[in-house]
Amino acid sequence: MGLRRILIANRGEIALRVIRACRELGLETVQVHSSADADSLPVRMADSSIEIGAPQAAESYLKGGAIIEAAKRMGADAVHPGYGFLSENAAFSDACAAAGIAFIGPKGSVIEMMGDKAVARGLAKQAGVPVTPGSEGPVKNVDEAATVAREIGFPLLIKASAGGGGRGMRVVHEEAKLRESLESASREAEAAFGDGGVYIEKYMSAVRHVEVQIFGDGKKTLHFGERDCSTQRRHQKLVEESPSPALTAELRNKMTTAACALGDRVGYEGAGTVEFIVDAATQEFYFIEMNTRIQVEHPVTEMMTGIDLVKRQILHAGGEAPELRQDEITFRGHALECRINAEDPNKGFFPKPGRIETFTMPAGPGVRVDTHVYPGYMLPPYYDSLLAKVITHGADRSEAIARMRRALGEMKVDGVPTTIGFHQRLLDDPAFLEGRVHTRFIREEMYAGHPMQNML
Amino acid sequence: MSGRSNLTHEDVLRILQIVDKSEDVEISVEYGGLKLHVSKGAAAGRGAASTPLEHALPKQVARPLLTSNEASDDDLPSATSTPLAQPTSETASSGDAIPAGALAIIAPLLGRFYRSSSPTEPPLVEVGSKISEDDTVGVVEVMKLFNEIKSGLSGTVIEIRAANEEMVEEGQVLFVVRPD
Known part of the structure; x- marks a missing residue:
């Protein structure tokens, strides 16, 4: 029952990534787009395209009904949601299925379970x-x-059960503040998610963020190793690498086993990521949440394993994924990804849309660039600030880092501020080189005392 | 080196060594037929509109962006103390004129304008509202980042020129205020 024509319900670099996978598989592509993205590279590269609405995501990329209509009209037999937008929308997954269109991702019930943080936490506990x-x-x-x-x-940390993105989240340092924080977090959660449920967990400081890439076929879950995403600002990742410099072989084994156990517990299908925090000092790890979609940083894993995760997603949805055993997934060298965003690191990583006047990409051995930007591209104000992902691979961490330094030096972007300079600085920072960064490193150490530190 | 330039290979090397020893620099040298452009650290990739030297920035989110890039980079200390309000004469390009004696609160950046801090909250200000300098009068969102717009002046709101959820340009008049 292989697929024939894939509709891409996303934009930017991930849309292009999916188009490339489809092209390699000999599948046709339909690119939906907002009126603001009519000139975008995915629209130009896809076999066909269809405008679905106004620039604001709520009026285009988040309109499930319009996307399903477009899929029907264009004769698409599957929808790839990418990341963000509708990728973790249970109702959209089910609506696709009801319309006879394959949703490239898990079914609604699984997305829903994992989307509810308290339920996911309970499932994790049950899976050990x-x-x-x-x-x-x-x-x-x-x-x-x-x-x-x-x-x-x-x-301790109060978290919204239905939450995400820091809404309905509070750190409480003393019992006297508990009632007040609980009530305000609940109110905020109610307003943001229509569900005031909050739960409590221990607040951990100076931890690393390490996630495990999994892929399930509904019966058995395989892991594709971990990615360390500890370098973050505003809870958003800037650098990801694999293997994590903070894990012992024993801890890595425990974490990948745990991730697969959770996947097995829910009969997981497709690509997913199980996120953990790791206390490097004690080598303890804790489940945070599971993302039921392809991640921005998936190329790190592809560079490490040589396996194309996006193609595997598509093949799996069409019932054609080749058999794979855990011992066939091997890991080679070290991979590193730097997110090049249109942001000014010296102004609190403030994003800035605008015309990209110069855009020279790095190349050469061990370098991969995933981007939708071209010289003259008008970066719109409506979406995120990601310009490009630069991924390097080397025989070991120091070669991957040396290649990244070399690649960033080759790269040139004019017209908007970028995070290139920040990355160059980070790659010379002893804390990063020695694998000592934690999730609040940028805010509390690298930009300590910076006038706009509180934005990070 | 090129015969058209008096810069020797050694000169260029020396420049590069200086760059190598410093952090966050960007230099452009044009001399005869030679063009040398080097950027490093935070100065790299800052975009054409920026100057290489970075100044201290204030804590408020919206403030640093309240003027154009050129102005804020060249003279930030004064830019940071400049209220968002612009005298009547300077807002002529932003559409309808501001009534005599009134001041405008302008959009500090391009983005989507919101009159309230969350969808379930009432608007932060209405026509007739009394505002003071530190009041938040609206929110502008760009690329998923929400920025509070501080009033920067005290007075009474006499006009609201942008609709909720409307896209606004940098420098566009959002509120007209009669100062106290």
């Missing part, structure tokens, strides 16, 4: 995956919260 100490599920009232707080101690 360590979770941060905290409440069993949403806390009912302040008395229950206080009981949990006394068990796990302060500081």
Whole structure:
């Protein structure tokens, strides 16, 4: 039942990435786009394109109904959602299926389970995956919260059950502030997600963010190693690498096993990522959440394993994924990704849209660039600031880093500020070189005392 | 080296060594037939509109962006203390004139304008609202980043010139205020 024509319900570099995978597989592509993206590279590269609405995502890339209509009209038999937008929208996954179109990702029920943080946490526990100490599920009232707080101690973190992106999240340092924080987090969660449920967990400082790439066929889950994404600002990743410089072989083994156990527990299908925080000092790890889609940083894993994850997603959706055993997935060398964003690192990584006047990409041995930018491209203000992902691979970490330094030196972007200079600086920072960064490193160390530190 | 330039290979090497020892620099040298452009660290990839030297920036989110790039880079210390409000005469390009004696609060950057801090909250200000300098009067979102617009002046809002969720240009008049 192989697929024939794939509709890409996304934009930017990931849309181009999917088009490339389709082309290699001999599949036709339909690119949906907003009116602002009519001149974009994915629209030009796809076999056909169709405009679905106004620039704002809510009026185009988030309109599931319009996308399904477009798929029907263009004769597409599958939809690839990319990342962001509708990629983790359970209703959209189910609506595609109901319309007889394959959604390239898990079915709605799985997305829904993993999208609810408290449910996902419960499932992780059942699968024997360590979770941060905290409440069993949403806390009912302040008395229950206080009981949990006394068990796990302060500081603690209040998180919205339906949440994401920091909404409905509070760090509480003392019991006196518990009621107030609980109520405001709940109110914020109610407003943002229509669900005021909040739960409590231990607040960890100076931890690393390490995630495991998995791929399931509904029966058995395979892992593709980890990615260390500890270099972040505003909870968003800037650099990802594999293997993680902070893991021992033993810890890596425990984490990949845990990730597969969670995948198996829900009968996971397709590509997914299980995110953990790691306390490098104690070598303890805790489940944070699972993303039921392809990730921005998937090329790091592709460079390490030589396996094309996007093609595998598409083949799996068409029932044609080649058999793969865990021992056939091998890891070679070291891979590193730097996200080149249109942001000014000296102004709090403030994003800036505009015309890209010069755009020279790096090339050469061990370098991969995923980008939708071309010279003269008008970077629109409506979407994210990602310009390009530069990925380097080397025999070991130092070669991957040396290649990244070399690649960033070759790269030239004019017209908007970029994070290139930030990355060059990071790659010379002893903390990064020695593998000592943690998720708040940029804010609390690298930009300590910077006037716009509080934006990071 | 090129015969058209008096810069020797050694000169160029010396320049590069100086660059190598410094952090966050960008230099452009044009001398005879020679063009040398080097950027490093935070100065790299800052975009054509920026100058290489970075100045201290204030804590507020919206403030550094309240003027054009050129102005903010050349003279940030004064730019940071400049209120968002612009005198009548300077806003002529932003559409309808500002009534005599009134001041405008302009959009500090291009983006989508929101009158409230969240979809469930009422608008931050209405026509007739009394505002003071530190009040947040609106929000502009660009590339998923939300920026509070500080009033920068005290007075009474007499006109609101942008609709909720409208795309606004940098420098566009959002509010007309009669100062106290």
